[in-house]
Amino acid sequence: MSKQERLLLLSDLMLLAVAVVWGTSYGVVKSALVFYPVLGLLAIRFGLTFLILSPSLRHLRAADARALRGVLIAGALLLGIFLCETFGILLTRAANAAFLISLCVVLTPLVEWWLLKRKPTRIEWAAVALSLFGAWLLAGDGALSFNPGDALILLAAFLRALNVCVTKCVMRDSALPPLSVTAVQSGVVAFGSAAVAVLFVPQQWQPVPSLAGHAAFWGYIVYLVIACTLFAFFAQNFAIKRSSPTRVSLLMGSEPAFGALFACIWLGERISTAAWIGGALIVAASILATVRWSALRVSAAEA
Secondary structure: OOHHHHHHHHHHHHHHHHHHHHHHHHHHHHHHOOOOOHHHHHHHHHHHHHHHHHHHHHHHHHOOHHHHHHHHHHHHHHHHHHHHHHHHHHHOOHHHHHHHHOOHHHHHHHHHHHHOOOOOOHHHHHHHHHHHHHHHHHHOOOOOOOOHHHHHHHHHHHHHHHHHHHHHHHHHHOOOOHHHHHHHHHHHHHHHHHHHHHHHOHHHOOOOOOOOOOHHHHHHHHHHHHHHHHHHHHHHHHHHHHOOHHHHHHHHOOHHHHHHHHHHHHHOOOOOHHHHHHHHHHHHHHHHHHOOHHHHHHHHHHO
16 A cells, blocks of 8 residues: 555545544534533634644745635635534524535535536445435435525535635645644634624623533533544545545535434434434445545456
8 A cells, every 4th residue: 555545544534533523513512502602612612722723823934825815715614614504503403404514515526526627436426425315314304494594504515515625725735734724724713703703792702611610611622622623623634635525525424423323322312213324324425435446446356
């Protein structure tokens, strides 16, 4: 196995780990929101991440204007994703949100085709179809009643697809380390969330819970910062540099399956048989996208 193949395998495994971590984040965020409002939570989570990664900002001095512009655009897209997802979930059913956000898997190859001029392979299209069908089963039913919350979730799915492709352009055309890109993205989300809260939703800007009396809240924050933000966004940016946006999206598409499993264990939510089947299909789609089919055919021919 060549060095490039080893790095690609490592990036695939890191993305699957991110899918597991982000799957658990829904239950953890839901628990944290008992203590603190949405926008304040986003500001704390990404603000701490920005402070931790701030030393990596020194690499921006060597970046050109185009790379800096691309990183800022990626950060703005990430801010839009979190705002649309968060407020969309508040305005629609969880089943609608689960189905619509999974459309990111379908939208990514279309955005990649349009923006990066790379046509998805037949295997990737098959994985997309399998993942979409699995998401439909996981959502519980296909009767979606479109409302403003659904529109926000659909916008978030499109922004996710666009963000993966824009980040691919940034990582491909510049020598910026993934940590520097993650630092800038975190800063944009943190300051953007705080600005939205102060200017438009002041009731979301409340005193930060004390460490002494709210140990559980700060435990959730530590997990969200270290696992769901520092590791997850570094791994995503690392993988995007070495893989296609469609492949990244498919591997991340297993996130709802792990989210359902964690909700069952952590929150005690009941998962239907159809939902379990849907989750299994999403994981199968990720495996389908991960396997090097051309390499297997070569090995079989040599045998």
